[in-house]
Amino acid sequence: MTSEISGTGRIFGRVGIWSSALHASRVDDAGGKAIAEALAELDELGYGTVWIGGSPTPRDAAAVVAATRSATVATGILSIWNHTAEEVAAAVSAIGPDARRFVLGLGVSHGPMVPQYAKPYSAMVAYLDALDAAEPSVGAGHRVLAALGPKMLKLAAGRSLGAHPYLVTTEHTAEARAALGPDALLAPELSVVLDTDLDRARTTARAMLEMYLRLPNYTDNLLRLGFTEGDFEGGGSVRLLDALFALGDVEQVTRRTRQYLDAGADHVALQVLTADEGGAGLPRAEWRRLAEAFGSEL
Numbered sequence: 076m077t078s079e080i081s082g083t084g085r086i087f088g089r090v091g092i093w094s095s096a097l098h099a100s101r102v103d104d105a106g107g108k109a110i111a112e113a114l115a116e117l118d119e120l121g122y123g124t125v126w127i128g129g130s131p132t133p134r135d136a137a138a139v140v141a142a143t144r145s146a147t148v149a150t151g152i153l154s155i156w157n158h159t160a161e162e163v164a165a166a167v168s169a170i171g172p173d174a175r176r177f178v179l180g181l182g183v184s185h186g187p188m189v190p191q192y193a194k195p196y197s198a199m200v201a202y203l204d205a206l207d208a209a210e211p212s213v214g215a216g217h218r219v220l221a222a223l224g225p226k227m228l229k230l231a232a233g234r235s236l237g238a239h240p241y242l243v244t245t246e247h248t249a250e251a252r253a254a255l256g257p258d259a260l261l262a263p264e265l266s267v268v269l270d271t272d273l274d275r276a277r278t279t280a281r282a283m284l285e286m287y288l289r290l291p292n293y294t295d296n297l298l299r300l301g302f303t304e305g306d307f308e309g310g311g312s313v314r315l316l317d318a319l320f321a322l323g324d325v326e327q328v329t330r331r332t333r334q335y336l337d338a339g340a341d342h343v344a345l346q347v348l349t350a351d352e353g354g355a356g357l358p359r360a361e362w363r364r365l366a367e368a369f370g371s372e373l
Contacts, residue, residue, distance in 0.1 A: 088123015133166030160205030182221030252339025281310030
């Protein structure tokens with residue numbers, strides 16, 4: 076795949092949906108049907124991009140592309156430790172003509188989760204080199220990087236469409252835009268809890284955040300942004316939750332999303348969390364409400 080996606084703002088849209096429930100390889104036939112129906116609706120609602128959350132496989136990507144007709148499909152994020160570059164390039168090629176709608180989101184994952192984790196920056200450079208050398212290749216115009224720190228952001232700007240940072244604040248978004256320059260894509264994830272009971276919304280947010288506060292890549296980034304170790308206690312301080320999440324009604328969520336766009340994001344990938352499903356389900360009612368609220372801004 077040598078041709079590049081052009082007009083990234085148009086291709087990605089301003090708002091997309093990020094969901095870890097879109098792993099076709101993790102469900103039975105009934106679950107796969109539910110995912111396909113949800114994807115068709117996301118397409119119809121007009122979301123610019125569907126992000127396959129967690130650690131998706133090439134099979135997941137192919138299934139989501141097949142279940143959509145117009146949305147851009149991106150992995151958010153495929154771990155470079157789980158699949159070789161050659162394997163991924165072959166899988167992307169096998170998607171066929173619709174691969175033009177596919178963007179390969181790549182990340183180095185986290186030391187506590189990957190036994191072979193070592194020299195993550197060098198490992199990413201080598202992986203990008205291998206994607207470039209593959210036949211057919213997956214070139215810079217069809218990939219984004221999970222980037223938080225300055226070095227990885229610079230690499231994202233030079234070797235891909237841009238960056239897809241996860242679990243970041245509007246302040247980080249402004250810093251990332253400065254590091255990337257004006258032309259590279261910046262598409263942060265923003266977790267959302269549509270619940271006007273803020274105590275309950277924060278409980279839902281903490282249930283999701285707890286795992287990430289055990290991962291140094293995230294906590295180190297938050298410390299760089301001015302948070303303290305005390306903000307990580309008890310699943311996250313109110314200050315931390317309010318900086319990382321959009322909590323409240325639809326109007327609050329749209330306002331927070333626009334704050335990221337105003338800070339320099341081209342696109343915001345919304346991850347809708349619900350108390351009953353712990354963020355692992357298909358919150359289609361919430362996706363509909365947000366699509367209606369954003370309207371033509373999608």
